Amino acid sequence: TLPIRIAPSILAADFAKLGQEAKDVTEAGADWIHLDVMDGHFVPNISYGPDVIKALRPHTSAFFDCHLMITPADPYLEAFAKAGCDGITVHAESGPHLHRSLQTIRTLGKKVGVTLNPATPLSVIENVLDDIDLILIMSVNPGFGGQKFIPAMVEKIGTAKAMIGPRPIELEVDGGITPETIGAATAAGANVFVAGSAIFQGNSVESYRGRIDGLRDAATR
Numbered sequence: 001t002l003p004i005r006i007a008p009s010i011l012a013a014d015f016a017k018l019g020q021e022a023k024d025v026t027e028a029g030a031d032w033i034h035l036d037v038m039d040g041h042f043v044p045n046i047s048y049g050p051d052v053i054k055a056l057r058p059h060t061s062a063f064f065d066c067h068l069m070i071t072p073a074d075p076y077l078e079a080f081a082k083a084g085c086d087g088i089t090v091h092a093e094s095g096p097h098l099h100r101s102l103q104t105i106r107t108l109g110k111k112v113g114v115t116l117n118p119a120t121p122l123s124v125i126e127n128v129l130d131d132i133d134l135i136l137i138m139s140v141n142p143g144f145g146g147q148k149f150i151p152a153m154v155e156k157i158g159t160a161k162a163m164i165g166p167r168p169i170e171l172e173v174d175g176g177i178t179p180e181t182i183g184a185a186t187a188a189g190a191n192v193f194v195a196g197s198a199i200f201q202g203n204s205v206e207s208y209r210g211r212i213d214g215l216r217d218a219a220t221r
């Protein structure tokens with residue numbers, strides 16, 4: 001069984017001092033750092049791209065968990081790999097050739113992730129289960145931090161867990177994760193938890209540590 005991992009999303013950090021934020025949240029106990037890449041096309045918001053990730057890379061040795069909310073994704077996969085992402089997750093909805101995108105990430109030597117919007121059924125990944133290292137269940141509509149967890153996603157996490165069976169696939173959940181919602185997601189089978197607004201408050205290592213510990217305690221209780 002895979003370990004519980006807390007993955008702060010720096011989308012909620014202070015963009016004027018991202019390097020320090022990445023360093024602080026790592027020191028505070030983050031297992032992974034979640035990088036939300038938005039193109040203003042696949043999702044109605046723009047965040048940052050590979051150059052920002054490359055600039056962040058020297059500031060922490062934490063696993064860079066890159067969530068691409070862009071279409072098309074394929075022309076940019078190599079740039080994100082070279083920028084220092086350790087895992088790259090693409091949306092199943094972002095293009096007609098999901099298998100090709102996953103193979104490209106594999107060839108680049110990175111952990112292979114696939115994610116689904118709340119309304120997308122798990123059946124679209126049924127035939128790629130042996131090609132992936134991670135499934136990301138979106139528990140909000142992608143595009144913005146600070147939204148409410150969609151309760152129906154708990155059952156979807158459970159169905160994903162059953163589909164995974166004995167495969168060593170990470171099951172990640174993203175959106176509206178707080179000490180109040182994380183318990184149901186863990187109980188349903190998720191082991192990686194993205195949190196933005198629930199962690200980046202208080203602007204200090206101590207504050208971040210308290211919030212990360214709070215999530216971890218609520219997940220393992």
Ligand code: DX5
Pocket residue numbers: 009011012034036067140141142143144145146147174175176177194195196197198
């Ligand atoms: C939403 C992003 C999330 C977001 C989570 O499009 O994929 O990673 O930053 O933010 P919170 O934890 O505030 O819901």
Ligand code: ZN
Pocket residue numbers: 009034035036067174194
């Ligand atoms: Zn995300």
